Amino acid sequence: MNKTTIAPLILLHPDDNILVCVRQIRAGDAIDIEQETIISPIDIGVGHKVARFALAAGDKVCRYGAPIGSMIETVAKGHHVHMHNMKSDYIPSHTRTRQTQYRSEE
Amino acid sequence: MNSAINFPAWLRADGRKGIRNVIVVAYLVECAHHVSRMIxxxxxxxxxxxxxxxxxxxxxxAYEMMRAVCTHPNVGGAxxxxxxxxxxxxEKLLKDIHASGRPAELLVIQEAGGTKSTIKSGIEAVARLQAQAAQVERVPMYLHELIVGTICGGSDGTSGITANPAVGRCFDALVAADATCIFEETGELIGCETIMADRAITPELGVEIEACVAKAEHYYRVMGFGSFAPGNADGGLTTxxxxxxxAYSKSGSSPISGLIKPGDIPPAGGLYLLDVVPDGEPRFGFPNISDNAEIIELIACGSHVILFTTGRGSVVGSAISxxxxxxxxxETYRRLAEDMDVNAGRILEGEATLDEVGEEILQNVIDVASGKRSVSEDLGHQEFILTYKTFEPIGPSCLPVRHIA
Structure with missing residues (x-):
């Protein structure tokens, strides 16, 4: 496989509703998700997640076929799923700037 | 796996085999740290x-940990x-080390004349210990005699796709060869307790595994923070x-043979979960204040080698193993190549498969066990942290006789 032809997003498990970025996506890049081409509104870094389908607040986020938390906001297909729109179902995560629940500047 | 794979080990008087012949200089209180470091x-x-x-x-x-690391098979003298x-x-620590057949000496600064005098005596003592350790018999050590621990540090959204499952492949190969593998950090297995319990070799062990993850969740809730660092979020992880x-994928797919606590040596080959979260009501603070505290606990359980996976890029090594x-x-590999042994990121770029990287990790284990310096070892990383904790002994269901299952 040639490096340049690798898709920037991978599906880890058929039950997942997110895709994982394996190659840096830039704002404005066209990305193919579920037979649809979406223009990414922001940069997405390697290791980050985007929605495979439109998701609503309260939806469980599935990765590796297992729940990894819940949405707290709606997110459009192809958009970033991260700490600003999802939360832990166990213990809240902290960051350097927010020691309880993080809100991004997006 | 080729059962003839072996490496030249140091045979200790207690029958254990080490892949290094380290002299440890141990301060028994912070007040003796500077003198020890100078030595x-x-x-x-x-x-x-x-x-x-x-x-x-x-x-x-702390006493049990000091005893365990000073009598570790990789240690030739203390x-x-x-x-x-x-x-x-x-006095008891010195006696315990002597009882293991290792040479050991004790210097008490208040009795030895102070800083300069103790440093001078210490340097002479190290030379004597090195001379004695050099006399230790070398024997072949086989793969099934090896204990390998794993930890992840500075995880990101790629860790669970590449490095962790690749270590899992390596663990599966080691367990198949009847080697001993240990994974840990129950606070980073919260959410995996049910699937993990299903892999226990007895239902009673499964109950113990679920209970120890519940204990971890309670402990971290009281602390107010989960085992989740800001860098994890920068790297794409959310919860x-x-x-x-x-993290769980580091354990591979072998059955789980037992649940141990820091300082417990696994009784036979197989895969073990190390419970690192203290027992009883939370006290003394966070279970492990940073990665090296966990590494030392894996080493106290006999780990000869540690497999450390990182996404954001950790540079640490450890004393002893x-x-x-x-x-x-x-991307991290390209930035920090000088600190890495294996680039599992190649999996994301289509340049290697999980199985290939798993084999490469296994080959690294064999090479390092055979004497090759790992990258962090060669760079002189010898971090060590030990803090206060409280543990009860493991319960009777934690180490079932392996062949019952």
Whole structure:
């Protein structure tokens, strides 16, 4: 496989509703998700997640076929799923700037 | 796996085999740290390591940990440095190390004439210990005699896709060869307790595994923070359970043969979960204040080698046992190649499969066990942290006889 032809997003498990970025996506890049081409509104870094389908607040986020938390906001297909729109179902995560629940500047 | 794979080991008087012949210089309270460090600095030898416990108050766990690391199979001798008034039972520790057949000496700063005098005596003591350790018989050590621990540090969204499952493949191969593998950090297995319990070799062990993860969740809730660092989020991880699912894949797919606590040596080959979260009501603070505290606990359980996976890029090694770095993220690898042993990020770029990287990790384990310095070891990383904890002994269901299952 040639490096340049690798898709920037991978599906880890058929039950997942997110895709994982394996190659840096830039704002404005066209990305193919579920037979649809979406223009990414922001940069997405390697290791980050985007929605495979439109998701609503309260939806469980599935990765590796297992729940990894819940949405707290709606997110459009192809958009970033991260700490600003999802939360832990166990213990809240902290960051350097927010020691309880993080809100991004997006 | 070729059962003839072997490496030249040091045969200790207690029958255990080591892949290194380290002299440890151990301070028994922070007040003896500077003197101990000066002795290690003056010795200027990659196999003379500084370890120690900073506290002045007594603690059973700290004592057991010091005993376990000073009598580790990779250790050929120990020099204990005491200030003189701390609580650590230096006479008993010295006696326990001697009972393991290892040479050991004790210097008490208050009795040895102070800083300069103790450093001078310490340097002479290290030379004597090195001479004795050099006499230890070398014997072949086989793969099934090896204990390998794993930890992840600085995880990101790639860790659970590349480095962690690749270590899992390596663990599966090692367990198939009847070697002993240990995974840990129950606070980073929150969310995985049910699937993990299903892999236990007895239902009773499964109950113990679920209980120890519940204990971890309670403990971290009281602390107010999960085992989740800001860098985890920068790297794409969002929640503790997402990090857990990725971390869990380091364990591979073998059945879980037992649940151990720091200082317990697994009784036979197989896969073991190390419970690192203290028992009883939370006290003394976070279970492990940073990665190296967990590495030392894996080493106290007999780990000869540590497999350390990282996404964001950790540079640490450890005293006593070599640490092999497996980098999950190809971008991190390019930035920090000088600190990494294995680039599992190649999996993301289509240049290698999980199985190929798993085999490469296994080959690194064999090479390092055979004497090759791991990258962090060669760079002189010899981190060591030991703090206060409280543990009850493991329950009767934690180490079922393996063949019942």
């Amino acid at each position: 290690v600095n003056r010795a200027d030898n990659i196999d003379v390591h500084l370890i120690g416990f900073p506290g002045c108050y007594p603690n059973q766990y 020099l204990l440095i005491s200030l003189g008034c701390e609580s650590m039972n230096r 503790l359970e997402e990090k857990s699912m990725g 070599p640490v092999i770095k497996v980098c999950a993220n190809p």
